[in-house]
Amino acid sequence: MKSWKVREIVVMSVISVVFAVIYLLFTHFGNVLAGFFGPMGYEPIYGIWFIVSIIAAYIIRKPGAALISETIAAFVECLLGNPSGPMVIVVGLVQGLGAEAVFLAARWRVYSLPILLLAGMGSSVTSFIYDLFVAGYAALSPGYLLLMLTIRLFSGALLAGLLGKVISDSLAYTGVLNGMALGKELKKKRKQVSQHAGF
Template sequence: MSTTNTPAGSPGTSTTSTATTSTPDASTGSTGTGATTPARRGSIRASGSLFGWRTVDLLTVAFLGAAFGIAYWGWGLAYGGPADLLGKAFPPLQGITAAPWLMAGVVGGLVIRRPGAALLCEVIAALVSMLPGTQWGASTLVSGILQGAGAEIAFLLLGYGAFGLGAAALAGALSAPLEAVYEWQVYWTDWGMDYKLLYGAILTVSGAVIAGGLGWLLTRALAKAGALGAFPVGQEVRETRAV
């Protein structure tokens, strides 16, 4: 607000004018009224009822599951070398190479954000990876169910309301314990309990870092590319860019 004295027809007479100038808000980019748009804290929940799956939700989880299934099948062909090297160094370290198979449930949950999404995405991935044929046969589906259930439990514990990096890491970590126990009975029968427990711990940590961390980064990358505009993560990215 500025006050200026200007001649008004005779000496000594003045008028007072008030000028209001709109200036950009340096912190938010807004102008005029001083209203601000604060950065969002927390995650955006799925729209409507949590159990109200939309057609786009079903199609997207199917697409994600199929894409991960192809990737899982490819990893099944390639992981043997790294797994053998880690196994020779210390057998339980093979939990590191098992962690990528936990990612589908994490990403499915982060994108769809509805009960059952993490489990369904992981199960579809397991089924698709079986189609070309795998060395594990039907046990692949069992693993998919156990891994997806673990990720689902993580999102359930968070009330399907948190989907940040921490939530992704928790989902990746909880995808591991049920799978580890199953593998003790099927693949690692000759190990002592100390090795089994260490394998479970390594798989859990690797799940948090690899499946959780990389799954979160992949989800954000897809959203930034515009592929997830119909989902809450797409809105979160748009809001981040607008601030």
């Protein structure tokens, strides 16, 4: 993290802590859904647990942002009392790796909506592989697993990729991210629009 600025580290840490609280709330909500629908109950909302990696990466645009932010969020979530205990940190690492792999494939240069959607889906894939071996999903029928994976992929794309972009853009428009890569990009676009409009 040598090339990281102090402000970027602070912003990433704050975002991670905020979403650690949200993650824990959704964990309890997911447990309720699982009580009614079994393992499938988690799938429609699973993408929410990837969102901090998308937001941090999209805002800061530096290698490691997705992985580190997701890991910090998981660590804080563990401290707040996640039922899984320290294992939630491993889960955070696995989820962060899935998103980071997509940004790596784009060489941390492209942060378009398709890339953000793919990053959310990347976390869906790595987390699903993890669940196959650790959560016992491998014992479920192939058809059921395919349905679960399909729903998780959509959830990762929409609740992490798309919603993460919407939240980040909304924050950027307020001006609080002016010192971040996303804020600078938005400022540049506004300047270009003004020039084209003749202002």
